[in-house]
Amino acid sequence: MGDVPAAPAPPVEGGDESNPNPSGGGCSDFVSVELSMGGDRYHSCCGDADLDICAPEGPKLPYVGDKEHLSTLAAEFQSGSPILQEKIKLLGEQYDALRRTRGDGNCFYRSFMFSYLEHILETQDKAEVERILKKIEQCKKTLQDLGYIEFTFEDFFSIFIDQLESVLQGQETSIGPEELLERTRDQMVSDYVVMFFRFVTSGEIQRRAEFFEPFISGLTNSTVVQFCKASVEPMGEESDHVHIIALSDALGVPIRVMYLDRSSCDAGNLSVNHHDFIPEANSSEGAAAEKPYITLLYRPGHYDILYPK
Numbered sequence: 001m002g003d004v005p006a007a008p009a010p011p012v013e014g015g016d017e018s019n020p021n022p023s024g025g026g027c028s029d030f031v032s033v034e035l036s037m038g039g040d041r042y043h044s045c046c047g048d049a050d051l052d053i054c055a056p057e058g059p060k061l062p063y064v065g066d067k068e069h070l071s072t073l074a075a076e077f078q079s080g081s082p083i084l085q086e087k088i089k090l091l092g093e094q095y096d097a098l099r100r101t102r103g104d105g106n107c108f109y110r111s112f113m114f115s116y117l118e119h120i121l122e123t124q125d126k127a128e129v130e131r132i133l134k135k136i137e138q139c140k141k142t143l144q145d146l147g148y149i150e151f152t153f154e155d156f157f158s159i160f161i162d163q164l165e166s167v168l169q170g171q172e173t174s175i176g177p178e179e180l181l182e183r184t185r186d187q188m189v190s191d192y193v194v195m196f197f198r199f200v201t202s203g204e205i206q207r208r209a210e211f212f213e214p215f216i217s218g219l220t221n222s223t224v225v226q227f228c229k230a231s232v233e234p235m236g237e238e239s240d241h242v243h244i245i246a247l248s249d250a251l252g253v254p255i256r257v258m259y260l261d262r263s264s265c266d267a268g269n270l271s272v273n274h275h276d277f278i279p280e281a282n283s284s285e286g287a288a289a290e291k292p293y294i295t296l297l298y299r300p301g302h303y304d305i306l307y308p309k
Contacts, residue, residue: 105236
């Protein structure tokens with residue numbers, strides 16, 4: 001397959017068919033505005049007032065980092081906003097670890113990629129693998145129906161299927177946790193899987209153009225097709241909730257996003273806003289359970305992986 005093809009310009013991240021502008025509950029207006037700014041780069045959407053919410057620049061992370069205790073996040077904010085410090089304490093009541101991803105515009109997709117494959121590796125849920133393989137075939141047909149030539153995306157689909165099948169044990173090609181991490185840090189494998197998710201997301205947005213168009217036109221002057229070509233398919237483009245909605249629905253995988261932001265209701269009722277992106281259940285396909293098993297931490301402009309206790 002050679003080198004990863006140079007991807008066109010860069011996009012934004014999102015999820016819920018009944019509401020294309022979901023909020024996290026509680027004081028959610030701030031979350032919606034903040035999420036609409038989108039961005040996977042650590043500093044791309046952080047104004048001066050919110051610099052302490054962003055991850056420090058520091059040396060470049062691997063595409064996917066090692067698992068860390070949540071206390072490392074608390075240490076980052078020890079001299080920052082009291083609201084953020086308190087919210088990290090609240091996060092610590094439900095989550096005990098995080099895994100960072102590189103802030104290169106692809107962090108939502110890389111976080112989703114590793115979290116999903118890790119889930120299959122740990123659960124060995126063969127029924128879920130069979131279900132998502134059927135979804136992948138539907139996504140492929142969607143792209144073909146939209147006029148995409150198969151050779152423009154088939155390698156990306158093939159690489160993801162290879163990774164998916166390799167985390168099922170009992171085969172010569174089976175891999176364990178260490179090799180999964182190694183593969184997701186490999187540029188060719190990691191970037192090809194990101195491109196797989198980008199094509200799936202683009203296909204879903206275009207397939208349901210009537211649903212997504214009002215929201216896209218509210219963010220940009222482009223058409224749905226122009227938005228997908230400029231803000232979904234190219235590597236390095238940031239993701240907003242439109243992207244999360246589309247990917248979650250296309251693959252039938254629920255996603256929870258926890259928002260680490262400055263929003264608060266009042267001093268006595270501080271909470272960490274979250275939103276569950278739940279795809280339309282399809283019992284005939286054995287759709288994924290309602291409760292999300294992928295949990296991402298969103299700071300303005302960046303996504304990492306969270307691990308429940």
